[in-house]
Amino acid sequence: MFSYRHAFHAGNHADVLKHTVLVSALQYMTEKDAALTVIDTHGGAGLYRLDGDYASTSGEADTGIRCLVDGPFSAQNTALAVKQAAAKPAPEAAAKPLTPALQSYLDQIRSFNSGNSLKVYPGSPFIIQRLLRSHDRLKVFELHPTDARSLDGNIAQLEAGRQVAVLREDGFEGVKKFLPPPARRALLLCDPSYEIKTDYLRVQDLIADCLKRFATGTYAVWYPIIPRPEAHDLPKRLKTMANKAGKAWLHATLTVKSGKAGSGLPASGMFLINPPFTLKAILKEALPQMVELMGQDRGAGFTLDSGG
Incomplete structure (x- = not known):
């Protein structure tokens, strides 16, 4: 149950998608004066070293966040890039500015680093806390023994006081005591490892209960x-749930390579219920650039759907 460690995957393409959505959503939701409660069901360690053993072993940041800094994937000086360069259409010669959403995301990551270095990658709890105001609150859950200890120590460095609460509890169950929030405004991020199949059903049950x-x-x-039935069924079931509840929804997916192209995660998705109304236009602009910068072969692409 505790074999998954996000340190191996920090800064990969899935983090770029997830955290770009997170930054854009929080920037919108903190425009209103009323306090906001943010709940992170699976906080991880909070901070990750991109030059450490875990990230260096996987090299996933090289095909994720570093592509936003150094240019399109095929220009990266990595063995994987050289191997797959011939399979990908040639990138545009001139580097284009990042879209506002991707630039805001990158600015957040850079704020945890000095100069032009990119050695530290902040997980969701730290990105969230950096965007919150003094009267907002963050509740972070983490069960993994090692990551929970690291998260405690990393959060303590913020000296955030009552603004941030770290709970060594099951995030699927613990969130219930924080809903509804005092000021009736909340954002919940649910991103388990899905290392066990039951996580998919638990996510579905959690969102149904939250609604x-x-x-x-x-x-x-x-x-x-x-290629797992549960992974394909989850967004469909969330869509059905949102439609039955009469709630707006937004579904974005990012694919960076064909499923047969080597090992590693080829694609991921974000499904939001009651999303900020500005988010679809933001992602419509940002997703093509994610594909352009991080796409590894002709299988790269994105989808963006909404309803409600």
């Missing part, structure tokens, strides 16, 4: 797109 407890909350679910 009963607090129907107007914003609920954001990240999930991997892999």
Whole structure:
């Protein structure tokens, strides 16, 4: 159950998608004066070293966040890039500025680093806390023993006081005591590892329960797109759930390579219920650039759907 460690995957293409959505949503939701409660069901360690053993072993940041800094994937000086360069159409010669959403995301990542270096990657709890105001609150859950200890230590460095609460509890169950929130405004991020199949059903059950407890909350679910029935069914079931509840929804997916192209995660998705109304236009602009910068072969692409 505790074999998954996000340190191996920090800064990969899935993080770029997830955290770009997170930054854009929070920037919009913190424009209103009323306090906001943010709940992170699976906080991880909070901070990750991109020059550490875990990230260096996987090299996933090289095909994720670093592509936003150094240019399109095929220009990266990595063995994987050289191997797959011939399979990908030639990138445009001139580097284009990042879209506002991707630039805002990158600015957040850079704020945790000095100069032009990119050695530290902040996980969701730290990105969230950096965007919150003094009267907002963050509740972070983490069960993994090692990551929970690291998260405690990393959060303590913020000296955020009562603004941030770290709970060593099951995030699927613990969130219930925080809904509805005091100021009736909440954003929940649910991104388990899905290392066990039951996580997919638990996500579905969690969102159904959250909608009963607090129907107007914003609920954001990240999930991997892999050849597993549960992974394909999850967004369909969330869509059905949102439609039955009469709630707006937004579904974005990012594919960076064909499923047969080597190992590693080829694609992931974000499904939001009650999303900020500005988010679809933001992603319509940002997703093509994600594909342009991080796409590894002709299988790269994106989808963006909405309803409600």
